[in-house]
Every structure is written in C-alpha cells, then in structure tokens.
Amino acid sequence: MTLSHDIPSKIDPLIKHFEDYLPLDEFDKSMLLPRVVERKIKRRQFILQEGDVCQHYNFVVHGCFKIYKVDEKGVEHNIQFVVENDWATDIGSFHAENPSELYIEAMEPSTILQINKTDLLFLYVNCPKFDRNFRVIIENKFIELQNRLLQSFSASAMERYLAFLQQYPALSQRIPNTQIASYLGITPEFLSKLRKDLVSK
Amino acid sequence: MTLSHDIPSKIDPLIKHFEDYLPLDEFDKSMLLPRVVERKIKRRQFILQEGDVCQHYNFVVHGCFKIYKVDEKGVEHNIQFVVENDWATDIGSFHAENPSELYIEAMEPSTILQINKTDLLFLYVNCPKFDRNFRVIIENKFIELQNRLLQSFSASAMERYLAFLQQYPALSQRIPNTQIASYLGITPEFLSKLRKDLVSK
DNA sequence: CGAAAATTTGACATGACTCAACTGGAGTGG
DNA sequence: CCACTCCAGTTGAGTCATGTCAAATTTTCG
Numbered sequence: 291m292t293l294s295h296d297i298p299s300k301i302d303p304l305i306k307h308f309e310d311y312l313p314l315d316e317f318d319k320s321m322l323l324p325r326v327v328e329r330k331i332k333r334r335q336f337i338l339q340e341g342d343v344c345q346h347y348n349f350v351v352h353g354c355f356k357i358y359k360v361d362e363k364g365v366e367h368n369i370q371f372v373v374e375n376d377w378a379t380d381i382g383s384f385h386a387e388n389p390s391e392l393y394i395e396a397m398e399p400s401t402i403l404q405i406n407k408t409d410l411l412f413l414y415v416n417c418p419k420f421d422r423n424f425r426v427i428i429e430n431k432f433i434e435l436q437n438r439l440l441q442s443f444s445a446s447a448m449e450r451y452l453a454f455l456q457q458y459p460a461l462s463q464r465i466p467n468t469q470i471a472s473y474l475g476i477t478p479e480f481l482s483k484l485r486k487d488l489v490s491k
Numbered sequence: 492m493t494l495s496h497d498i499p500s501k502i503d504p505l506i507k508h509f510e511d512y513l514p515l516d517e518f519d520k521s522m523l524l525p526r527v528v529e530r531k532i533k534r535r536q537f538i539l540q541e542g543d544v545c546q547h548y549n550f551v552v553h554g555c556f557k558i559y560k561v562d563e564k565g566v567e568h569n570i571q572f573v574v575e576n577d578w579a580t581d582i583g584s585f586h587a588e589n590p591s592e593l594y595i596e597a598m599e600p601s602t603i604l605q606i607n608k609t610d611l612l613f614l615y616v617n618c619p620k621f622d623r624n625f626r627v628i629i630e631n632k633f634i635e636l637q638n639r640l641l642q643s644f645s646a647s648a649m650e651r652y653l654a655f656l657q658q659y660p661a662l663s664q665r666i667p668n669t670q671i672a673s674y675l676g677i678t679p680e681f682l683s684k685l686r687k688d689l690v691s692k
Numbered sequence: 693c694g695a696a697a698a699t700t701t702g703a704c705a706t707g708a709c710t711c712a713a714c715t716g717g718a719g720t721g722g
Numbered sequence: 723c724c725a726c727t728c729c730a731g732t733t734g735a736g737t738c739a740t741g742t743c744a745a746a747t748t749t750t751c752g
Contacts, residue, residue, distance in 0.1 A: 359641050361641075361644075361645035362645075363645075365645065367641060367644045369637065369640065369641065381633055382630060382633065382637065385626075385627070385630050386630075386634075421622065425626060425629070426586070428629050428630060428633060429582060429583065429586050429587075429629065431633060432583065432629060432633045432636065433582075433583035433587075435633065435636045435637060436570065436583065436636060438640060439570065439636060439640050439643070440560050440568060440570065440592075442640065442643055442644075442676075443562075443568045443643075443676045444560075444562035444563075444564075444566065444568055446739075447739080447740070466697085466698060466699090467698075468697090468698065475643070475644045476741085477740075477741060478698080478699075478700095479699090479700080479701085479740095479741080479742080479743090480739090480741070481699095482699060482700050482701080483700090483701090483740090485700095486700080486701090647707075648708070667729090667730065667731090668730075668731070669729095669730065669731085677708070677709090678708075678709060679730080679731075679732095680708095680709080680710085680711095680733085681707090681708055681709070683730095683731060683732050683733080684708090684732085684733085686731090686732090687732080687733090
C-alpha cells in the first residue's frame with residue numbers, strides 16, 4: 291500500500307524521464323516524491339543569477355529556459371536552451387558550491403521540479419538507481435557541449451544555423467531570433483542576413 | 492596485512508590524484524590496484540581512433556596527449572590537451588559504447604594507467620568513494636568545456652591565446668604552435684601574426 | 693492602442709582565412 | 723662534419739565572413 295501507486299502526481303513527468311533510462315519500483319518512487327518541489331516560474335524570472343550558488347537540480351516540466359553568461363562588455367551568450375523534460379542547472383556551481391557565472395532565465399511561463407543537494411545526496415545513498423541516472427544526465431550534457439564546441443570550430447555560421455534548425459525545429463518557432471543568434475555566437479543582424487539568403491535561395 | 496601498504500607502486504600517482512578529493516583507505520587501494528594496467532605509449536601513437544569505442548579511462552602519469560576531431564575537410568581540431576595527472580578519455584563513447592568521433596594521440600612518449608569498463612563498474616559498486624571521484628572528474632571536465640565554449644564566443648583570438656598562455660604556461664613551451672592554433676580555433680599563420688604583434692608591443 | 697522589443701536593411705570596417713613563397717633550425721645519412 | 727631534407731614558423735597580398743552602427747520597419751504584449 292504505497293501512496294504513489296496509481297495516484298497521478300506532479301512528479302509523473304520526472305518519473306517518466308528517469309524511466310527512459312531505468313525502471314523505478316514503488317520504493318524508488320516513494321523516496322523521490324517527498325524530495326521534489328514543484329515551482330511555477332514567470333516569464334523573465336531567474337532561477338539562477340551570476341554570483342549565486344546553484345542550489346537545485348531543476349527539471350523542466352513545461353516552459354522554456356535559457357542558460358547564458360554575460361561577458362565583460364555586457365553581452366549575453368546563450369550556452370543552452372532547456373525545454374520540457376530536460377534539466378536547467380549549473381552543474382559546476384551546484385556540486386562545487388561555487389558562485390555561478392551563469393544566469394538561468396525563463397523565456398516562457400514555466401513549471402519546474404526542484405531537488406536540492408541534501409535530498410539528492412540522500413537519494414544517491416539510498417537508491418543507487420538515481421546515482422546512475424544523474425551520472426548519465428551529466429554525461430549527456432557533456433556530450434552535447436562537446437559537439438557544440440566542435441561545431442563552433444569547424445562549421446560556418448550558416449552551417450551552424452541550419453544544424454540548429456534541424457536539431458531543434460520546434461524551438462526555432464518558439465524563441466526570438468535574437469536568442470538564437472546569441473546561441474550561435476553571431477549578431478542578430480548577421481543572422482537576419484543569413485535568413486534572407488535562405489529564402490532567396 | 493595488506494599488499495599495498497608501504498610498497499611503492501605504479502599506481503601511486505593515481506592514488507595521489509584521487510586523494511586530492513577524498514582519502515582512500517587500504518581497502519580502497521587494494522580494490523584499485525589489480526584493476527589498473529600500466530601502458531607505455533610512443534610519440535604519435537593513438538590510444539583512441541575515430542570509429543572505435545573508447546574502452547578505458549586513461550590516466551596520464553607522464554607525457555602529453557591531444558584529443559582532436561577531424562572535420563569533413565580533413566582539418567584537425569584540438570579539443571583538449573592532457574598532461575600529467577589528468578584523464579584522456581572520450582567520456583561519451585566510453586559510457587554509451589558508441590563509436591568515437593575523436594582521436595587521442597600521444598605528443599610525447601607517455602605512460603598511462605588504464606581502467607576498463609568492467610573494472611570501473613566493479614569499483615563503483617564496491618567502493619562508493621570511486622563513484623564520487625569519477626562523478627567529480629566528469630563534472631570538472633564539463634566545467635572546463637563550458638568555459639572553453641564561453642571563451643570561444645566572447646573572446647578574440649588574441650584574448651584566447653593570452654588566456655591559454657596564462658592557464659597553461661608550461662604547455663606552450665612543450666607543444667608546437669601549430670597544435671596551439673588548432674586548439675584556439677585559428678590557423679597557424681594567424682597565430683604567427685598574433686605572436687609577432689605580441690613582441691612588437 | 694501605445695510602448696517596448698525584435699527584425700531588417702545598408703554602408704562600412706575588420707578579424708581571420710587562403711595560398712604561396714620564404715626562412716631557419718633539427719635530424720639523418722654519407 | 724657537411725649537405726640534404728623536412729617540418730615548423732613566418733611573411734605578405736588578396737579575399738571573405740562576420741561585426742558595427744544607425745536608422746527604418748514590424749511585431750509583440752501589457
């Protein structure tokens with residue numbers, strides 16, 4: 291007679307996400323449930339700002355976030371967009387408990403599920419499955435970053451833009467081009483020119 | 492009466508590396524020792540080539556490696572240099588068991604310590620400390636990559652070169668400028684011009 | 693509807709690349 | 723120990739991709 295059995299819950303999307311890797315049993319779920327907090331985030335609201343220590347793993351249930359850094363000249367550089375069923379966290383800051391250099395900002399009204407460090411460590415110790423799951427999460431983020439870096443070296447702005455459209459077709463409808471330009475590492479003006487060339491072609 | 496006690500061993504540099512994070516007891520060491528293999532690598536020898544699955548975590552005891560990708564045009568792009576007391580591994584390929592897109596090549600005669608996947612999983616299960624240690628390794632690699640990506644966006648070639656000199660003063664003596672240029676994402680010719688500007692300044 | 697943000701456009705500037713030629717060590721073999 | 727080759731590094735001319743700035747236009751959202 292476990293509470294979580296058959297009762298729809300706010301954390302269902304998260305359970306489903308974990309089960310993409312590894313089935314969870316009722317015990318696992320019962321450990322997870324009380325350690326996850328749901329939060330509603332408004333558009334333009336931050337869940338992390340430069341200088342703060344990242345306190346949570348944030349799982350996006352719905353909505354969209356950008357993770358970016360502001361350079362010395364005040365220019366924003368988007369590192370990553372995060373949508374449904376992915377994690378919006380400064381992994382480095384979270385684990386090392388260092389002040390973050392990043393901002394994480396909602397681009398749409400969003401719902402997230404948060405797990406703090408104490409609870410995450412508890413899960414690691416008591417349910418090895420989560421341990422494996424979170425390792426895989428970091429590995430995947432690592433691979434994503436690595437591919438992004440390789441692309442930024444070997445591909446032109448146009449190639450990177452086309453790759454972006456192909457990899458995230460939905461996103462390109464959802465977010466302003468300014469933000470895509472920042473992600474691609476080019477100016478909005480230049481992206482505009484690329485787009486013009488695309489239609490005329 | 493443990494074997495590893497007080498007997499100098501090939502894996503001492505690795506133990507020392509782990510103990511930067513977390514002390515190991517005799518049990519931990521006795522688990523580790525039989526699972527680590529020492530290998531001598533010649534200059535220009537590969538420990539990973541495109542298309543192969545990365546089978547080991549490779550700890551560099553001494554020597555120097557470059558990790559790079561070859562693009563469609565046949566140009567090499569250095570992602571990372573690895574020297575003493577760091578890991579030269581395609582983390583993505585190792586964990587996902589996918590064919591790698593990368594090459595890992597010795598730039599000097601080198602000595603490495605290898606741990607294969609079976610042994611690593613064994614260590615994870617039997618010594619939670621290693622679990623934490625390897626998680627931290629990935630996290631650090633992740634942060635390193637993230638900083639590199641941010642820099643490639645917001646800094647000019649000159650700024651990146653100066654940052655490289657500052658961050659790896661020893662390396663810049665040790666490896667040819669061609670390789671540094673590839674790491675910085677510029678041509679050797681252009682690096683040469685940057686260096687000229689530096690002296691004349 | 694009105695203000696603010698996003699996008700487009702054009703003229704001009706520049707950082708970085710390409711290609712080809714030249715320089716100067718560092719082996720290597722005779 | 724010299725002559726030869728080979729590779730890394732340098733130089734210069736010309737080109738191209740992308741940036742800057744400023745203004746006009748369109749879209750979005752409160």
